[in-house]
Amino acid sequence: MRRFDVIQRVVNLVPAGTPVIANTGDPCKELYCARDRQANFYMLGSLGLASSIALGLAIGLRGRRKVVALDGDGAVLMNMGALTTLARYGRGNVIEVILDNCCYGSTGGQPTATSCACDLAEVARACGIRAVHESRDMASFEKSFLQAVTGNEDTVIVAYVSPETIECDNVALDGPEIRCRFMAALA
Amino acid sequence: MPVETEILAALDSVDIRPCVTVPCKLLAPLIRALEMVPERELMYVAREEEGLGICAGAYLAGCFPILICQNSGLGNLVNAYCSLNQFFDVPVFFLISHRGTEGERVAAQRPMGRITPALLDIMGVEHFTLANPEQATEIRGHLEAYRTARRSRALLLPHSFWR
Numbered sequence: 104m105r106r107f108d109v110i111q112r113v114v115n116l117v118p119a120g121t122p123v124i125a126n127t128g129d130p131c132k133e134l135y136c137a138r139d140r141q142a143n144f145y146m147l148g149s150l151g152l153a154s155s156i157a158l159g160l161a162i163g164l165r166g167r168r169k170v171v172a173l174d175g176d177g178a179v180l181m182n183m184g185a186l187t188t189l190a191r192y193g194r195g196n197v198i199e200v201i202l203d204n205c206c207y208g209s210t211g212g213q214p215t216a217t218s219c220a221c222d223l224a225e226v227a228r229a230c231g232i233r234a235v236h237e238s239r240d241m242a243s244f245e246k247s248f249l250q251a252v253t254g255n256e257d258t259v260i261v262a263y264v265s266p267e268t269i270e271c272d273n274v275a276l277d278g279p280e281i282r283c284r285f286m287a288a289l290a
Numbered sequence: 291m292p293v294e295t296e297i298l299a300a301l302d303s304v305d306i307r308p309c310v311t312v313p314c315k316l317l318a319p320l321i322r323a324l325e326m327v328p329e330r331e332l333m334y335v336a337r338e339e340e341g342l343g344i345c346a347g348a349y350l351a352g353c354f355p356i357l358i359c360q361n362s363g364l365g366n367l368v369n370a371y372c373s374l375n376q377f378f379d380v381p382v383f384f385l386i387s388h389r390g391t392e393g394e395r396v397a398a399q400r401p402m403g404r405i406t407p408a409l410l411d412i413m414g415v416e417h418f419t420l421a422n423p424e425q426a427t428e429i430r431g432h433l434e435a436y437r438t439a440r441r442s443r444a445l446l447l448p449h450s451f452w453r
Binding site: 149151282 | 331337347352353
């Protein structure tokens with residue numbers, strides 16, 4: 104399955120107003136292309152912090168709505184400690200989707216550790232996350248995602264995707280613009 | 291009044307939450323005090339830049355969070371500060387124990403201690419040093435300024451503050 108298709112499915116399945124945080128690089132562009140909306144936060148820098156921003160939102164919103172992070176394998180490897188923090192302090196409303204394409208797709212496809220023996224679902228479990236799902240096709244992803252949306256547990260879904268990227272435009276918004284409309288969508 | 295009591299009262303009065311931390315020995319009494327106040331939502335994080343991400347998320351949700359860490363941790367968050375906080379105009383308040391200052395016993399703390407104020411300058415973070423415990427009363431005003439102006443600010447608390 105392609106990462107773009109997963110991102111598109113996520114953005115079409117989430118309840119209106121659900122914040123969605125996109126990881127640095129291509130995931131930002133693909134989310135923008137799949138469906139631009141106010142509650143999308145295009146995290147154009149700070150590789151690794153999508154799940155941390157999602158947890159901060161979850162804490163700030165006091166668990167009132169779901170928060171989705173569209174993360175990547177390279178990003179999770181960079182900020183792996185964040186999974187331990189999510190397990191420790193999560194309020195049951197974070198959905199951390201790890202789009203694992205086994206490479207640093209935005210920088211030329213160099214292999215990450217998940218291309219070898221590293222298993223991020225096992226990592227998430229070992230960090231203390233109880234709801235961990237793995238998806239290799241869209242039907243199973245959709246089932247896991249909907250379960251996370253309707254459930255009350257912080258959830259990690261590792262979606263194994265191909266390294267394929269699609270042609271799409273850069274996010275045509277500046278930082279403060281992204282932040283202002285995002286905050287307006289949450290208010 | 292012990293400085294940690296003063297700081298806690300200031301955090302309460304300005305409703306600062308969550309309080310995100312990577313601990314420091316100098317900060318230990320404050321962190322212990324924070325553990326007793328659930329409203330301040332103390333969170334331990336594995337690394338300072340992760341803490342910055344959590345603070346950014348909390349700010350986007352309408353909170354005014356604080357990152358409480360040692361100055362050594364500033365080096366771990368520089369890129370996140372520039373590409374997240376600066377780029378999106380998301381402020382954060384730093385309460386930083388300033389190691390490597392006079393009275394430091396760990397020699398390895400000195401190099402980072404020396405560059406800390408200049409590092410904050412180059413990051414564009416307005417910073418203030420509270421050199422003695424009597425200055426703890428000023429913290430409330432700094433927190434209010436952060437909330438009102440929605441601008442990042444750092445307080446450096448050297449050994450002399452904690453004596």
